[in-house]
Amino acid sequence: MTASQPSPWWPAPAKLNLCLHINGRRADGYHELQTLFQFIDWGDRLRFGVRRDGEIQLSPALPGVASADNLIVRAARMLQQHSGCTLGADIELDKQLPMGGGIGGGSSNAATTLVALNQLWNTQIPEDELAQLGLALGADVPVFVRGHAAMAEGVGEQLRPVEVEEPWYLLVIPAVEVSTAVVFNHPELPRNTAKITALEHQPERWVNDCQAVVCDEYPQVAKALEWLLEYAPSKMTGTGSCVYGVFSDKNSAETAWAELPQGWTAHVTRGCNRSPLLAMLDQ
Numbered sequence: 001m002t003a004s005q006p007s008p009w010w011p012a013p014a015k016l017n018l019c020l021h022i023n024g025r026r027a028d029g030y031h032e033l034q035t036l037f038q039f040i041d042w043g044d045r046l047r048f049g050v051r052r053d054g055e056i057q058l059s060p061a062l063p064g065v066a067s068a069d070n071l072i073v074r075a076a077r078m079l080q081q082h083s084g085c086t087l088g089a090d091i092e093l094d095k096q097l098p099m100g101g102g103i104g105g106g107s108s109n110a111a112t113t114l115v116a117l118n119q120l121w122n123t124q125i126p127e128d129e130l131a132q133l134g135l136a137l138g139a140d141v142p143v144f145v146r147g148h149a150a151m152a153e154g155v156g157e158q159l160r161p162v163e164v165e166e167p168w169y170l171l172v173i174p175a176v177e178v179s180t181a182v183v184f185n186h187p188e189l190p191r192n193t194a195k196i197t198a199l200e201h202q203p204e205r206w207v208n209d210c211q212a213v214v215c216d217e218y219p220q221v222a223k224a225l226e227w228l229l230e231y232a233p234s235k236m237t238g239t240g241s242c243v244y245g246v247f248s249d250k251n252s253a254e255t256a257w258a259e260l261p262q263g264w265t266a267h268v269t270r271g272c273n274r275s276p277l278l279a280m281l282d283q
């Protein structure tokens with residue numbers, strides 16, 4: 001008898017929004033955006049064991065998130081329903097990413113679940129369809145399914161793959177969770193930034209239109225940004241709370257990290273135009 005191979009860990013990387021421009025608001029309340037997504041080489045990991053009985057079991061549970069609401073469980077059930085697959089899964093989550101930080105941990109977990117189970121269950125859903133399925137779980141799920149740095153437009157659903165620089169980042173994680181819905185409903189949010197053609201080639205024009213209102217509402221975010229700006233050009237990602245400084249090399253990012261005020265949390269990480277999830281699929 002041969003020992004069975006331990007199942008591999010699948011990466012669920014975080015993303016940064018290198019810019020987030022708000023171009024308008026639709027009648028349904030959703031906002032028209034231009035946002036540039038890049039992955040970083042830091043994230044959660046998931047491990048899957050196939051079950052014959054159709055059950056989806058996740059461990060450990062996330063504090064404050066009921067299993068049925070967890071995006072991992074919802075993604076697995078959605079794939080079962082869409083494909084008619086009768087298999088189930090035991091899913092183990094190694095959670096590293098903070099929640100509500102604007103780095104897309106929940107969306108990335110959902111995307112990795114869709115991509116991994118599509119392979120392990122042999123459901124053979126094509127990538128376009130898998131990305132479309134993911135959109136129902138959250139606006140950022142499709143970019144994680146596709147795994148390429150991308151410019152997103154519309155309400156975030158129109159994706160165009162791009163190649164941008166892959167610098168080093170010092171990512172500072174303020175101890176506060178920011179609600180995306182609260183930021184988008186803020187009366188002071190700027191909503192009329194002009195649309196820019198080929199924005200991915202003009203880094204000097206990249207801004208985050210949510211940054212000012214989040215800094216006003218959350219002093220911890222303002223403080224983190226103020227500190228980072230002493231070391232490098234810096235911005236907030238998504239609707240916050242995380243902020244990142246951009247460095248040309250690992251050493252200078254680590255030098256700034258060594259000066260981090262006591263009690264703060266930060267990571268030195270590299271930008272990647274190809275997601276670590278794609279790299280795993282290619283192996």
Ligand SMILES: C[C@@](CO)(OP(=O)(O)O)[C@H](O)COP(=O)(O)OP(=O)(O)OC[C@H]1O[C@@H](n2ccc(N)nc2=O)[C@H](O)[C@@H]1O
Pocket residue numbers: 017029030031032033035101102103104107137138139140141154155156180181184185237238239240
């Ligand atoms: C704006 C981004 C950029 O990455 O923010 P972060 O969540 O990453 O910080 C995301 O696309 C967010 O994605 P996600 O968090 O999945 O948003 P959803 O669940 O679809 O929407 C949450 C709420 O945000 C508002 N919303 C979201 C997207 C959008 N284009 N316009 C909006 O007005 C809506 O009020 C919606 O109810």
Ligand SMILES: Nc1ncnc2c1ncn2[C@@H]1O[C@H](COP(=O)(O)OP(=O)(O)O)[C@@H](O)[C@H]1O
Pocket residue numbers: 062064065069070071072098099100101102103104105106107109110178180238240241
């Ligand atoms: N697997 C999951 N990982 C993280 N958050 C999850 C997950 N499933 C559901 N959620 C919910 O989604 C919310 C947004 O999480 P997350 O994607 O990490 O933040 P953000 O959109 O700010 O990057 C969390 O506050 C949590 O309630």
